[in-house]
Amino acid sequence: MSDAPINLDSLRQRIDELDTDILRLISERAECARRVAEVKTQGDPKAVFYRPEREAQVLRRIMELNPGPLDGEEMARLFREIMSACLALEQPVKVAYLGPEGTFTQQAALKHFGESAVSLPMAAIDEVFREVEAGAVNYGVVPVENSTEGVINHTLDSFMDSGMGICGEVVLRIHHHLLVADTTRRDKVSRIYSHPQSFAQCRKWLDAHYPHAERIPVSSNAEAARLVKTEWHSAAIAGDMAAKLYGLTRLAEKIEDRPDNSTRFLIIGNQPVPMSGEDKTSIVVAMRNQPGALHDLLEPFHRHQIDMTRLETRPSRSGVWNYVFFIDFKGHRDEPRVAAVLEEVRLRAAELKILGSYPQGVL
Numbered sequence: 001m002s003d004a005p006i007n008l009d010s011l012r013q014r015i016d017e018l019d020t021d022i023l024r025l026i027s028e029r030a031e032c033a034r035r036v037a038e039v040k041t042q043g044d045p046k047a048v049f050y051r052p053e054r055e056a057q058v059l060r061r062i063m064e065l066n067p068g069p070l071d072g073e074e075m076a077r078l079f080r081e082i083m084s085a086c087l088a089l090e091q092p093v094k095v096a097y098l099g100p101e102g103t104f105t106q107q108a109a110l111k112h113f114g115e116s117a118v119s120l121p122m123a124a125i126d127e128v129f130r131e132v133e134a135g136a137v138n139y140g141v142v143p144v145e146n147s148t149e150g151v152i153n154h155t156l157d158s159f160m161d162s163g164m165g166i167c168g169e170v171v172l173r174i175h176h177h178l179l180v181a182d183t184t185r186r187d188k189v190s191r192i193y194s195h196p197q198s199f200a201q202c203r204k205w206l207d208a209h210y211p212h213a214e215r216i217p218v219s220s221n222a223e224a225a226r227l228v229k230t231e232w233h234s235a236a237i238a239g240d241m242a243a244k245l246y247g248l249t250r251l252a253e254k255i256e257d258r259p260d261n262s263t264r265f266l267i268i269g270n271q272p273v274p275m276s277g278e279d280k281t282s283i284v285v286a287m288r289n290q291p292g293a294l295h296d297l298l299e300p301f302h303r304h305q306i307d308m309t310r311l312e313t314r315p316s317r318s319g320v321w322n323y324v325f326f327i328d329f330k331g332h333r334d335e336p337r338v339a340a341v342l343e344e345v346r347l348r349a350a351e352l353k354i355l356g357s358y359p360q361g362v363l
């Protein structure tokens with residue numbers, strides 16, 4: 001006879017004991033966080049509770065220490081949620097994101113802040129900026145670049161118009177699915193809704209599988225999912241959040257043409273972030289319109305061996321300078337090497353705006 005039932009019982013008994021330990025330890029951790037809040041508020045009515053550099057350090061440490069069998073990222077996600085709950089105990093964090101509900105930006109906001117954050121959908125990128133600037137929310141989340149489609153100009157332009165800075169980044173693997181409702185006639189799909197960027201990211205797959213279906217661009221993937229609910233011959237291309245929100249099922253999974261399709265989002269706010277050990281800095285520079293200007297701008301980075309991760313050009317909107325450059329590079333503005341480069345760039349540029357130094361995305 002098999003001894004499986006005895007083993008199962010004893011294993012479950014062990015799991016119960018471990019859960020009791022985990023429960024006690026999480027409660028002790030939460031109590032510590034509550035005390036941290038007390039320390040932060042002592043004599044400081046404007047205390048800042050969310051500390052991006054500390055969160056990045058906690059998550060990186062967990063990933064380094066993780067012995068398995070759970071994957072490092074999986075373990076960090078669990079700790080992400082514990083920290084999110086601890087922060088909510090100190091003060092619930094309010095985050096505005098580019099909505100509507102069910103978009104990849106909401107998914108990015110939850111990935112970064114955890115499920116205990118209060119997330120509020122906004123209709124446009126500049127509204128996210130305005131909400132943060134007005135103090136109606138603590139932080140904002142906006143998309144900035146996609147690995148297949150490139151930069152999101154709206155976001156860069158908003159930085160030119162606003163006084164807001166960057167206090168974090170989060171990268172999300174984007175998986176698109178072909179979604180249908182329970183009432184959809186699956187063999188009769190003649191119309192597909194999605195955001196233009198998602199259509200572009202799934203073009204080859206659509207050409208191969210649905211060459212004759214009408215492709216209707218809409219304002220977001222979540223809006224596409226919403227429309228499908230009421231039409232028996234339609235499908236939507238959207239992600240998991242939208243599928244869950246509107247109760248749709250996947251007719252085909254991961255239909256993006258490139259398997260490494262990902263989007264980078266920025267956390268906007270107006271809080272300077274101390275060094276975390278692995279940081280990035282973002283700046284906007286206007287150069288005088290003269291020969292060799294770009295070379296002059298890049299030369300100090302090369303000389304100080306600073307690793308530039310992105311360089312974008314946007315037409316200037318002030319009319320005085322023709323172009324401005326958005327530059328991301330590795331390092332923190334408080335590092336002497338980085339401070340030296342920023343000083344040199346400041347002397348060469350017509351204008352320099354430091355958008356912020358912040359921890360490199362961990363999850």
Ligand SMILES: O=C(O)C(=O)C[C@]1(C(=O)O)C=C[C@@H](O)C=C1
Nearest residue numbers: 033036050051054055083086087
């Ligand atoms: O270390 C802090 O400053 C805390 O508030 C504690 C804690 C945590 O739970 O580890 C919670 C929120 C902060 O964003 C960072 C870390």
